[in-house]
Amino acid sequence: MLKIIPERIRQGFRTGKYPKQDPVMPERFRGLPVLDTGRCRNGCQDCLASCPYGALDLAGGTLGLDLGLCVFCGDCVSACPQDAISFSRDWRLASRTRDGMVVGDREHLLVQALDAKMRKLFGRSLKLRQVSAGGCNACEADLNVLGTLTYDLGRFGIQFVASPRHADGILVTGPVTANMKSALLDTYAAVPGPKLVIASGACAIGGGPFRGGVEVNDGVGDLLPVDLYIPGCPPHPYTVLDGLLRILGRLPDSRREPRTDGGGR
Amino acid sequence: MSGDVGAGVFIRNGDCLSLSLLQPVGWEDFAGVLLDEVKAGGRVAAYFAAPAAGTALDLFAVIVQDQTGNLRLLRSEIDGILVSLTPQCPQLHLFEREIAEQYGVKVEGHPWFKPVRFHRAWRRDSDAWDRDPGAALVPGDMEFYRIEGDEVHEVAVGPVHAGIIEPGHFRFQCYGERVIHLEISLGYQHRGVEARLVGSAGRGAATRRRLETVAGDTTIGHATAYGLVCESLAGVTVPPRAAALRAVALELERLANHVGDIGGLATDVGFLPTASFCGRIRGDYLNLTAELCGNRFGRGLVCPGGVAMAVDAELVDRLGRKLAAVERDTRGAVDLFFGAPSVLARTEGIGVVSSGTARELGLVGVAARACGLPVDSRRHQRTGDGFFGPPETAMMEDGDVQARGRVRKREIQVSFAWVAQALGGLPDGTALRDLPSAAPSSLAVALVEGWRGEIVHVAVTDANGDFSRYKIVDPSFHNWSGLAMALRGEQISDFPLINKSFNLSYCGFDL
Numbered sequence: 001m002l003k004i005i006p007e008r009i010r011q012g013f014r015t016g017k018y019p020k021q022d023p024v025m026p027e028r029f030r031g032l033p034v035l036d037t038g039r040c041r042n043g044c045q046d047c048l049a050s051c052p053y054g055a056l057d058l059a060g061g062t063l064g065l066d067l068g069l070c071v072f073c074g075d076c077v078s079a080c081p082q083d084a085i086s087f088s089r090d091w092r093l094a095s096r097t098r099d100g101m102v103v104g105d106r107e108h109l110l111v112q113a114l115d116a117k118m119r120k121l122f123g124r125s126l127k128l129r130q131v132s133a134g135g136c137n138a139c140e141a142d143l144n145v146l147g148t149l150t151y152d153l154g155r156f157g158i159q160f161v162a163s164p165r166h167a168d169g170i171l172v173t174g175p176v177t178a179n180m181k182s183a184l185l186d187t188y189a190a191v192p193g194p195k196l197v198i199a200s201g202a203c204a205i206g207g208g209p210f211r212g213g214v215e216v217n218d219g220v221g222d223l224l225p226v227d228l229y230i231p232g233c234p235p236h237p238y239t240v241l242d243g244l245l246r247i248l249g250r251l252p253d254s255r256r257e258p259r260t261d262g263g264g265r
Numbered sequence: 266m267s268g269d270v271g272a273g274v275f276i277r278n279g280d281c282l283s284l285s286l287l288q289p290v291g292w293e294d295f296a297g298v299l300l301d302e303v304k305a306g307g308r309v310a311a312y313f314a315a316p317a318a319g320t321a322l323d324l325f326a327v328i329v330q331d332q333t334g335n336l337r338l339l340r341s342e343i344d345g346i347l348v349s350l351t352p353q354c355p356q357l358h359l360f361e362r363e364i365a366e367q368y369g370v371k372v373e374g375h376p377w378f379k380p381v382r383f384h385r386a387w388r389r390d391s392d393a394w395d396r397d398p399g400a401a402l403v404p405g406d407m408e409f410y411r412i413e414g415d416e417v418h419e420v421a422v423g424p425v426h427a428g429i430i431e432p433g434h435f436r437f438q439c440y441g442e443r444v445i446h447l448e449i450s451l452g453y454q455h456r457g458v459e460a461r462l463v464g465s466a467g468r469g470a471a472t473r474r475r476l477e478t479v480a481g482d483t484t485i486g487h488a489t490a491y492g493l494v495c496e497s498l499a500g501v502t503v504p505p506r507a508a509a510l511r512a513v514a515l516e517l518e519r520l521a522n523h524v525g526d527i528g529g530l531a532t533d534v535g536f537l538p539t540a541s542f543c544g545r546i547r548g549d550y551l552n553l554t555a556e557l558c559g560n561r562f563g564r565g566l567v568c569p570g571g572v573a574m575a576v577d578a579e580l581v582d583r584l585g586r587k588l589a590a591v592e593r594d595t596r597g598a599v600d601l602f603f604g605a606p607s608v609l610a611r612t613e614g615i616g617v618v619s620s621g622t623a624r625e626l627g628l629v630g631v632a633a634r635a636c637g638l639p640v641d642s643r644r645h646q647r648t649g650d651g652f653f654g655p656p657e658t659a660m661m662e663d664g665d666v667q668a669r670g671r672v673r674k675r676e677i678q679v680s681f682a683w684v685a686q687a688l689g690g691l692p693d694g695t696a697l698r699d700l701p702s703a704a705p706s707s708l709a710v711a712l713v714e715g716w717r718g719e720i721v722h723v724a725v726t727d728a729n730g731d732f733s734r735y736k737i738v739d740p741s742f743h744n745w746s747g748l749a750m751a752l753r754g755e756q757i758s759d760f761p762l763i764n765k766s767f768n769l770s771y772c773g774f775d776l
Contacts, residue, residue, distance in 0.1 A: 007601050
C-alpha cells in the first residue's frame with residue numbers, strides 16, 4: 001500500500017481532454033481522404049488499379065472513395081500521378097449510412113444523431129455486446145482501449161457488457177466468417193429490442209482485406225440492419241468514440257470545417 | 266546451407282532452396298529421421314502437405330535444432346493415407362489433423378482424430394471424416410473428451426465470450442470446482458488465409474494486407490516473416506537500415522503486448538493500480554508505432570524489400586524521447602505488480618506446465634521460456650549476418666502464471682534497453698529495395714520471434730515462381746494445447762487468469 005500511493009501520484013491523471021479538446025493524432029495518421037477530383041486527367045485510372053479492394057470508383061464520372069472498403073493503406077496516394085489524393089488527419093470517419101461513406105466531390109457528413117425517441121432510450125446509457133466474427137484482434141484491441149482511463153468510455157454512459165441480454169445493441173468486428181455467422185445471428189436475436197447494430201472496421205463493413213473470400217460474408221451488411229458504420233483498419237479509438245458519441249447526440253452538431261492544410265490537428 | 270547429411274537437407278533461417286535439392290524420401294526414412302530429431306531435442310516448426318502429381322501429396326517437415334540454429338527439411342510423398350506419428354511425437358497432433366482437414370486424407374492411428382477449423386477440404390471430393398458433402402459444417406461439431414461420474418459436470422463456454430475478445434469454444438470437465446480436463450475447439454475465426462495465397466492471386470497487392478492481419482496484434486511479426494520469405498525467394502537481403510527498423514518495430518510490438526498482458530494479469534487478480542496503468546501504457550507503445558507508420562498496429566510499415574516508410578533523424582529523435590517517457594511509467598507499473606505479496610499468492614503455482622510437457626507439445630515463445638526451455642528464434646535462428654535484436658533470452662523455470670508474467674517483465678526490460686540503443690545507432694542508407702522475381706520450384710523458410718513466440722512461414726513456389734503452397738504456423742498453433750494442460754487440476758475460477766498468462770491468438774490459429 002505504501003508503495004502504491006506514491007506510484008499512483010507519480011503516474012498522474014491521464015484521462016484525455018476529449019471531447020472538450022480535439023485529440024492530437026499522430027503526424028502520419030491516415031484519416032479522412034481528400035480527393036481533388038479537378039486534378040484527374042481524362043481516362044486516368046492509375047489509382048483504381050492500385051486499390052485491390054475496389055474502394056476507388058469512377059462510376060459517376062468523377063472519382064469517389066468508399067471509406068467502407070478502404071483499409072487506409074495509402075497506396076493510391078503514391079499511385080496518383082497528379083497528387084489528387086491525400087489523407088488528412090481528420091479522425092471523424094463514421095457514418096449512419098452505407099452511401100454516406102463515399103467521399104469525393106461530396107462533403108463527408110459527420111454522424112447524425114438518432115431520433116428523439118431512441119436518444120431518450122440510449123442517449124445517457126448505452127450498453128453494447130461486442131461480437132468478433134473473424135476480427136484479427138486489432139479492432140478488438142482498440143475497442144478494449146476505450147475502457148482504459150485514457151478514453152474512459154464509462155464517463156459517457158457507454159459500456160461493453162458480458163451478455164446480449166444486458167445489451168442495447170451489438171458492435172460487430174470481422175468479415176463474418178462462415179463459422180461465426182450463426183453465433184452472430186443468435187447473439188443479435190438475444191438482444192432485446194429496440195436495438196442498434198454497429199459495424200466497426202473495414203472487415204465488418206465490407207470484408208476488408210478478406211473481401212471476396214469463400215470463407216467470409218464480406219461484412220455484416222446483408223445480415224443485419226446496420227445503424228452505424230465505423231471505417232478503419234482498425235478504426236482509431238477516437239474514430240470509434242466520435243461515432244458513438246455523435247449517434248447518441250452527445251457532441252455538438254457541428255459542420256466539418258474545411259481543412260485547407262490537408263491535415264487535422 | 267550445409268548440404269546433405271542423411272535424409273533431408275539442412276538450411277538456415279531465411280534460406281531458399283531449389284526443390285530439386287530436396288527430393289522426397291521413403292516414408293520409413295522420413296518418419297525415422299523426424300522422430301530421431303525430436304528425440305534429440307529438435308522441434309517440429311512446420312509439418313504440412315502440398316498437392317503433388319495426381320492424388321498424391323508432397324509432405325514437408327521443418328525441424329528446428331535450437332542448439333545449432335539449423336533447420337532440417339524433410340520431404341516425402343503419400344497417397345491416400347497418412348500414418349500418424351502422434352503417439353510417438355505428441356507435438357504433431359494438430360499438424361496431422363490439419364493435413365487431414367485440408368486435403369481430405371485419413372490419418373491412420375491418430376489418437377484424437379478430429380477437424381481443426383471446420384472447413385471443407387481444398388480437394389472438394391474428399392473428406393477425412395466422410396461428412397455429407399451437401400450439409401453445412403458446424404464448428405465444434407465433434408465428440409468432446411468426457412469424464413463420466415455422478416459428481417462430474419461439464420462447463421461449456423463460447424464461442425461468444427463475456428469480454429471484447431475473439432471467439433472460441435471451451436469444454437471443461439469438472440469435479441466440483443476442480444478442472445479435470447479442458448478441451449479447446451476453435452475454427453470460428455477461419456478466414457481461408459492460406460488457400461488464398463496459392464497461385465497468381467498470391468501476388469496481389471491485397472496479399473500483404475491480409476498477412477498483416479493473420480493475427481492483427483502481431484502485424485509486424487507476420488509481415489516480417491512474409492517479407493523474409495519473399496526476399497529469400499528473390500535471392501536478396503534487405504538493407505541493414507531496413508533490418509534494424511523491422512527489429513525495432515518488432516520489439517515495440519512486443520513491448521506493447523507484454524505491458525498489456527501484465528495489465529491483464531493484474532485485472533484478473535484484482536490488482537487495480539497496475540491494471541489501470543498498464544492499459545494506458547500499452548496504448549503509449551502503440552502510439553510509438555503510429556509515429557513510425559501512422560497506424561497503431563504497424564499496418565503498412567513492413568513490406569517485402571524492406572520498410573515502406575521513410576524514417577528520418579527527426580522522427581528517430583522524437584521516438585527516442587517518447588520512449589524514455591514511457592519507460593519510467595512502465596517500470597513503476599510493472600514493479601508494483603510483481604512486488605505485491607497478494608499478487609504472488611494469486612500467481613505462484615497456478616497453471617503449471619512442466620518442462621517435459623512443454624517439450625513434448627512443442628511449446629514456443631513466452632510459454633516455453635517460462636518452463637525453462639531456451640526457445641527464441643531471435644537468438645537461435647538469426648537471419649543473415651547483420652543480426653538485429655535484443656541479446657538476451659529471458660527464462661524462468663516454474664512454468665506457472667508467475668513465471669509467464671516474469672518472462673514478460675524481463676523481456677520488457679531487455680527489449681526496452683535494446684530499442685533505446687538501436688534508435689541511437691540505426692545504420693544509414695536506404696531502407697527499401699526492389700525485389701527480383703521469385704525463384705521457381707523452390708522452398709523458403711522464415712522464422713520470426715513474435716511477441717507470443719515463433720512465427721513460421723514456409724513458401725513453396727511453382728514453375729512460374731507463384732506460391733503453390735504457403736504454410737503459416739502462428740505460435741498459438743502449438744500453445745493452445747499448453748493452455749489446456751495448464752488447467753488440469755486447477756480451479757475453474759482461475760481459467761481467466763491462466764488464459765491471460767498465455768494470451769493466445771484465435772485468428773492466428775484459425776487462419
